[in-house]
Amino acid sequence: xxxxxxxxxxxxxxxxxxxTMAGPVAxxxxxxxxxxxxxxxxLNIGWVSLTGYNHDKAIIVVNGRIxxxxxxxxxxxxLVKQGYDVYALDHRGQGISDRLxxxxxxxxxxxxxxxxxxxxxxxxxxxxxxDYLQHFMLGHSMGGTIATLFLAQYPTLIDSAVLxxxxxxxxxxxxMKPIASPLARVxxxxxxxxxxxxxxxxxxxxxxxxxxxxxxxxxYQWFRDLYESxxxxxxxxxxxxxxxxxxAAANRCxxxxxxxxxxxxxxxxxxxxxxxxxxHQRFYQAMLQADRQCQLKIIEGAxxxxxxxxxxxxxxxxxxxxxxxxxxxx
Numbered sequence: 001x002x003x004x005x006x007x008x009x010x011x012x013x014x015x016x017x018x019x020t021m022a023g024p025v026a027x028x029x030x031x032x033x034x035x036x037x038x039x040x041x042x043l044n045i046g047w048v049s050l051t052g053y054n055h056d057k058a059i060i061v062v063n064g065r066i067x068x069x070x071x072x073x074x075x076x077x078x079l080v081k082q083g084y085d086v087y088a089l090d091h092r093g094q095g096i097s098d099r100l101x102x103x104x105x106x107x108x109x110x111x112x113x114x115x116x117x118x119x120x121x122x123x124x125x126x127x128x129x130x131d132y133l134q135h136f137m138l139g140h141s142m143g144g145t146i147a148t149l150f151l152a153q154y155p156t157l158i159d160s161a162v163l164x165x166x167x168x169x170x171x172x173x174x175x176m177k178p179i180a181s182p183l184a185r186v187x188x189x190x191x192x193x194x195x196x197x198x199x200x201x202x203x204x205x206x207x208x209x210x211x212x213x214x215x216x217x218x219x220y221q222w223f224r225d226l227y228e229s230x231x232x233x234x235x236x237x238x239x240x241x242x243x244x245x246x247x248a249a250a251n252r253c254x255x256x257x258x259x260x261x262x263x264x265x266x267x268x269x270x271x272x273x274x275x276x277x278x279x280h281q282r283f284y285q286a287m288l289q290a291d292r293q294c295q296l297k298i299i300e301g302a303x304x305x306x307x308x309x310x311x312x313x314x315x316x317x318x319x320x321x322x323x324x325x326x327x328x329x330x
Contacts, residue, residue: 011078011318014311017218025077037125039092039118040111046096047089047126050076054083056133057329060158061088062119062150064141064167065107066203066235068095071223075307082322085132089122091115091146094235101194101239104232105202108194108239112249115146116153123157136325137262140164140307141275145249148283151264152256160328162265162321164306165272168253169279170246184243191240200237203227212273214305216314223308250276254283258290265295265324267317269302269309295324 012020032048039045048069051058059079061072069088076086090097092115093108100108109115127135137158139147144166151161172180184197196202205224208217227233238246264287268280280296287294297320299306302313309317 010081011311011315012074014216014218017074017222020077021074021222025073028077028080029073035126037121039097039121040114043092043098043100043118045089045092045098045118045122047087047122049088049126050080050086051130052085053080054085057083057136058085058087058127058130058132058134059136059138059325060119060123060127061086062137062139062143062147063088063091063095064143065091065238066094067140067143068233070095070226070230070233072307074219078318084136085130087122087127089119091142092118095233103195103202105234105236106194106196106239107235107237107242109242109245112145112245113149115142116149119146119150120154134159134329136328137161138164138321139166141304142167142246144168145246145253148253148260149249149256151262152253152259155259155261158262160263160265160325162267162324164267164317164321165269165275165304166253166266166280166283167246167250167275168283169250169276170243171273171276181244181247184240184247188240188244194239194241196237197240197243200239202236203234204236212303214303214309216308216310219308250279254279254286257283257286258292260287260292263293263324263328265297265320267306267320268296268298269304269306269313270298270300271302272304274304 032050034048036044036046068090079086093100135158137147144163148166151158208220214220266280268277284294284296299313299317302309306317
């Protein structure tokens with residue numbers, strides 16, 4: 001018998017969002033485990049887990065730029081309800097992990113591959129020792145880039161993976177595409193220390209009405225309120241070095257697609273103006289040409305934050321995610 005996608009109303013819904021977050025989600029969050037491990041260059045990398053829900057399968061959530069695992073409590077709750085143990089980490093330079101610059105709101109990285117190395121250390125030291133039968137991965141945006149490179153480098157570790165609006169390319173105007181990376185390299189060389197890329201600024205809370213991320217006001221406001229209550233989580237624009245490192249990493253995702261043997265579900269918002277949706281097509285075609293398992297699902301009308309969108313978009317995203325993972329369940 002073919003497994004059926006979970007029913008939409010198994011997931012948290014916007015009309016009950018405030019009550020759900022204050023009630024059962026907060027209760028679940030009280031039972032989290034947190035810790036630190038040593039990443040590249042001995043940086044302290046923070047992690048969280050929610051365990052005891054399934055001894056056989058765990059899912060690793062790899063979040064995006066400027067994010068923290070604190071932001072993903074609603075998603076964790078939905079995954080826990082579906083019977084997964086959940087693990088997540090905060091990338092170097094953001095969340096509760098060590099910063100790399102004196103300006104704590106600058107989004108910076110020395111080498112993009114350090115993110116991948118940190119994720120491998122997290123898997124080896126925190127997740128793997130629990131002896132799950134299956135390991136799954138859900139990567140969003142920059143986390144999708146990190147997850148893609150991880151899967152290409154370590155093709156036997158993850159049983160099935162979902163990439164939510166992965167940064168396989170950064171959306172920029174056509175005339176800027178040829179010069180964006182070289183320009184960022186020149187700007188970095190002119191800076192005495194890591195600093196913002198041109199046009200980028202420290203953290204500020206964009207009003208909901210002007211935001212390009214999602215169309216759910218209640219979820220968006222919760223995220224902004226979280227960062228006001230925990231200002232140590234705030235991250236602003238990227239550094240010049242992060243820009244060209246990120247663009248190079250996105251290109252490598254497509255170049256290394258053939259090395260991935262893990263079944264992939266790639267989720268795309270048709271109204272996404274953060275990442276380059278055309279790059280998703282290139283990744284998808286590269287997977288198919290290498291005879292790899294990859295499904296591309298477009299969520300019509302959804303913006304970049306597929307996991308924080310309005311219910312009409314988020315429900316099918318979660319249903320497709322869980323159905324995809326269930327196809328690999330023993």
